[in-house]
Amino acid sequence: MPRYMVERTFPDGLEIPMNSEGAAACLGVVDRNADLGVTWVHSYVSDDKRxxxxxxxxxxxxxxxxxxxxxxxxxxxxSKVSVLDPYFYK
Structure with a gap:
């Protein structure tokens, strides 16, 4: 399965509460993605959350x-991406 990096901008910042509501929101994304054969692996968030x-x-x-x-x-x-791992070269 191909791997992609998706860059997003949230002008007001991304706010996901660290509680059951936030967990439910994330799981909802996972469920809706599955209908299309898409899997969210993980995300990196900038310090300002934008x-x-x-x-x-x-x-x-x-x-x-x-x-x-x-x-x-x-x-x-x-962007379609692949892993570059510095430990691969050992």
Whole structure:
């Protein structure tokens, strides 16, 4: 399955509460993504919470964008990526 990095901008910052409501919101994203064969692996969030860099597995960039739309999430850019691990060279 191809892997993608999705860059997003949240002008007002991303706020996900650290409670059961936040957990339910994240699990809702996971469920809606699954309908399209898209898996959210993890995300990196900037200190000011205005930018995220999210790693997804999915069949196509279009499926990644469609999943974002279903979840009401912005998409600045979708890039196909692969892992570069410094320990691979040992």
């Amino acid at each position: 930018k995220t860099f999210c790693i997804y597995d999915g069949p196509t960039p279009e499926a990644i964008r469609q999943a974002a739309e279903r979840n009401g999430l912005p998409v600045d850019q979708v």
